[in-house]
Amino acid sequence: MAYKSSASLATSVENDRSEWLDRIHKGHCVARMEALPENSVDVIFADPPYNLQLAGDLTRPDQSKVDAVDDAWDQFESFQAYDAFTRAWLLAARRVLKPNGTIWVIGSYHNIFRVGAAMQDLGFWILNDVVWRKTNPMPNFRGRRFQNAHETMIWASRDQNAKAYTFNYDSMKAANDDIQMRSDWLFPICSGGERLKDADGRKAHPTQKPEALLARVLLSSTKPGDVVLDPFFGTGTTGAVAKRLGRHYVGIEREDEYIEVAEARIAAVEPLEAHSVRAAVSKRAERRVPFVSLVEAGLVQPGAELTDSQRRWTARVRADGTIAIGDDAASIHRIGARVQGLDTCNGWTFWHVRTGEALTSIDDLRRTIRDSLGAVEA
Amino acid sequence: MAYKSSASLATSVENDRSEWLDRIHKGHCVARMEALPENSVDVIFADPPYNLQLAGDLTRPDQSKVDAVDDAWDQFESFQAYDAFTRAWLLAARRVLKPNGTIWVIGSYHNIFRVGAAMQDLGFWILNDVVWRKTNPMPNFRGRRFQNAHETMIWASRDQNAKAYTFNYDSMKAANDDIQMRSDWLFPICSGGERLKDADGRKAHPTQKPEALLARVLLSSTKPGDVVLDPFFGTGTTGAVAKRLGRHYVGIEREDEYIEVAEARIAAVEPLEAHSVRAAVSKRAERRVPFVSLVEAGLVQPGAELTDSQRRWTARVRADGTIAIGDDAASIHRIGARVQGLDTCNGWTFWHVRTGEALTSIDDLRRTIRDSLGAVEA
DNA sequence: ATACTAATTGAATCACCTC
DNA sequence: CGAGGTGATTCAATTAGTA
Numbered sequence: 001m002a003y004k005s006s007a008s009l010a011t012s013v014e015n016d017r018s019e020w021l022d023r024i025h026k027g028h029c030v031a032r033m034e035a036l037p038e039n040s041v042d043v044i045f046a047d048p049p050y051n052l053q054l055a056g057d058l059t060r061p062d063q064s065k066v067d068a069v070d071d072a073w074d075q076f077e078s079f080q081a082y083d084a085f086t087r088a089w090l091l092a093a094r095r096v097l098k099p100n101g102t103i104w105v106i107g108s109y110h111n112i113f114r115v116g117a118a119m120q121d122l123g124f125w126i127l128n129d130v131v132w133r134k135t136n137p138m139p140n141f142r143g144r145r146f147q148n149a150h151e152t153m154i155w156a157s158r159d160q161n162a163k164a165y166t167f168n169y170d171s172m173k174a175a176n177d178d179i180q181m182r183s184d185w186l187f188p189i190c191s192g193g194e195r196l197k198d199a200d201g202r203k204a205h206p207t208q209k210p211e212a213l214l215a216r217v218l219l220s221s222t223k224p225g226d227v228v229l230d231p232f233f234g235t236g237t238t239g240a241v242a243k244r245l246g247r248h249y250v251g252i253e254r255e256d257e258y259i260e261v262a263e264a265r266i267a268a269v270e271p272l273e274a275h276s277v278r279a280a281v282s283k284r285a286e287r288r289v290p291f292v293s294l295v296e297a298g299l300v301q302p303g304a305e306l307t308d309s310q311r312r313w314t315a316r317v318r319a320d321g322t323i324a325i326g327d328d329a330a331s332i333h334r335i336g337a338r339v340q341g342l343d344t345c346n347g348w349t350f351w352h353v354r355t356g357e358a359l360t361s362i363d364d365l366r367r368t369i370r371d372s373l374g375a376v377e378a
Numbered sequence: 379m380a381y382k383s384s385a386s387l388a389t390s391v392e393n394d395r396s397e398w399l400d401r402i403h404k405g406h407c408v409a410r411m412e413a414l415p416e417n418s419v420d421v422i423f424a425d426p427p428y429n430l431q432l433a434g435d436l437t438r439p440d441q442s443k444v445d446a447v448d449d450a451w452d453q454f455e456s457f458q459a460y461d462a463f464t465r466a467w468l469l470a471a472r473r474v475l476k477p478n479g480t481i482w483v484i485g486s487y488h489n490i491f492r493v494g495a496a497m498q499d500l501g502f503w504i505l506n507d508v509v510w511r512k513t514n515p516m517p518n519f520r521g522r523r524f525q526n527a528h529e530t531m532i533w534a535s536r537d538q539n540a541k542a543y544t545f546n547y548d549s550m551k552a553a554n555d556d557i558q559m560r561s562d563w564l565f566p567i568c569s570g571g572e573r574l575k576d577a578d579g580r581k582a583h584p585t586q587k588p589e590a591l592l593a594r595v596l597l598s599s600t601k602p603g604d605v606v607l608d609p610f611f612g613t614g615t616t617g618a619v620a621k622r623l624g625r626h627y628v629g630i631e632r633e634d635e636y637i638e639v640a641e642a643r644i645a646a647v648e649p650l651e652a653h654s655v656r657a658a659v660s661k662r663a664e665r666r667v668p669f670v671s672l673v674e675a676g677l678v679q680p681g682a683e684l685t686d687s688q689r690r691w692t693a694r695v696r697a698d699g700t701i702a703i704g705d706d707a708a709s710i711h712r713i714g715a716r717v718q719g720l721d722t723c724n725g726w727t728f729w730h731v732r733t734g735e736a737l738t739s740i741d742d743l744r745r746t747i748r749d750s751l752g753a754v755e756a
Numbered sequence: 757a758t759a760c761t762a763a764t765t766g767a768a769t770c771a772c773c774t775c
Numbered sequence: 776c777g778a779g780g781t782g783a784t785t786c787a788a789t790t791a792g793t794a
Binding site for chain 1: 457486524525560653655
Binding site: 050051055060066137143148203 | 764768
């Protein structure tokens, strides 16, 4: 154990938890983690650079420029350089983790596959991958891909054989209307009053995470009094939520600017009373069911005819969930509007399918789907 | 091209698509893909095995077998073997893919991170990761983890610079009630009548995917008549959906048992009519109509005034199809950009003509021209 | 103050054709 | 093959501005 035989500072931090607990440590994550005592941390939450590799500028349809994450800390020369960085901090993280500790790492498709593979290579044992579905993600402005509407978190134990890690199954289930908590979570992105701003009103950090996300992470996998380490502390969301929930935090951050914001933020946090440290689960969103789901579910066949309640117009259903009159194909709403010469139309109530002599509104068919979805957040 | 100089079978399959198209090829996926002509496939859908204990599927680079064992070192060994297997089939897949082709790979947290990292290492360029959220996933019986309620698909182009891959943005958006399709999709798992059973009533394949999932994959990223390859064909979901949607399929499968089921299944599929399976037309694909055509058609008179929707600026139409403010004449786009102080502007949507008190966008006039052209051509 | 409308913004790997 | 012109493209929330 390199640590025990090293400098007096290291010995002192090991002997006196107050010297390194509930504090932000300035410096590089690897060096600072190496200075912490091994087997000392219950949970790690890590939000490492995503290595976005953005090329040119991107403008919205109104020609305004998208504020890209172009900070120096997100730039790597190559995948190899990113992998080396990833392995280095994961190794240092594993050393400070208790044998029954767990680690969360969040990322996007740009980096999460490399991170996940490195975690497996280093001996971490993946317990779940958890998808953060954003209620309000940024659109895809050029229409060249699917809207990138989620990020991925990997939750892993230190070792394959660690069986005594903390998972508060019952509180997760209770918080989720007595249905076990799924691996896909729905939260808004961090904005509004929660989003930290600098003196000029600009966002203090480009990638601040919502507190609700961190709260569910900590409520699911830590106990009150546990030690939570965040090696990419930023503006301190992990620390703020940990303090509020009665957990200890350890933050590591390189940028003075972020540290300053985080210190003030955490100082203002009032810990909840012990008995009220419970899950705050967002209310279930209303289920939106797109028309294509009716086709996919077989409730409406491709090629079937839709008609309005007066049987004045008919349109034909296509496999991709559009409907067509002749070669004019678009959504149920657009076609409904077009035949009536209107700007808008609620296709759900306008269009019907024939069932024998009678007509059934496709809105009624949608109800069938909604009922079958049951507890799943749409 | 190694292929062209190889055996006569290979030459014949290259020369005659009917010898390898809409067929199931029995054998190992790598060997069978190597026997297909390069640059011949539009889209690949791959559902590779991810049971790390499946020794039979895993071979070292030298093709020697790996013993599946479960202590830590051998776990590492089997990761190595799994990576070698993954790289081998991905390389073979990349060779048969057209330059603007795309590939879908589905997996769970057991394997998807290794697969994704390998794809990036081999030069594939990730376009999206798409989450399949299951409406009815298997519960976590021991209550030691979150319910594993999703799987992950990676969608990638063959090369970083491939910009002309197929993505039916407008189809996806129209099918989703005119909101762009997100990266998280909600579908039930494959069960009930869709789930194929053997003579004893047991499921014919352990990981049969729902047809609705494949339908959205193919409707989003292929055109009618495209060639879809599935190197882990199983019971042929990809083939059945491809045939139904008017796409060609190529299946590769090792097990006779699965091939038999798949053949019968696909034979029973009735293709939808052509008009039901076309993608919604995108504006990008529409015939280009230059502004001067509106002048030539008499829809806009030389000397007429154009104005923006707020009536802030006006420009005068000239007989040559340019527009002018004072002596400053240029295209509808250049002048639109100039008055707004922007780099670019879509003059079609920016400029309007006065019709009495109201304004009509010149884009609407263009539609008139396009409609009349369509009548001539169609 | 209140209600409505307009503007802003968020981890983004975001054209294509012709000359 | 590179330069330059044409022209396609956004969802949910918050915040600012206006009546």
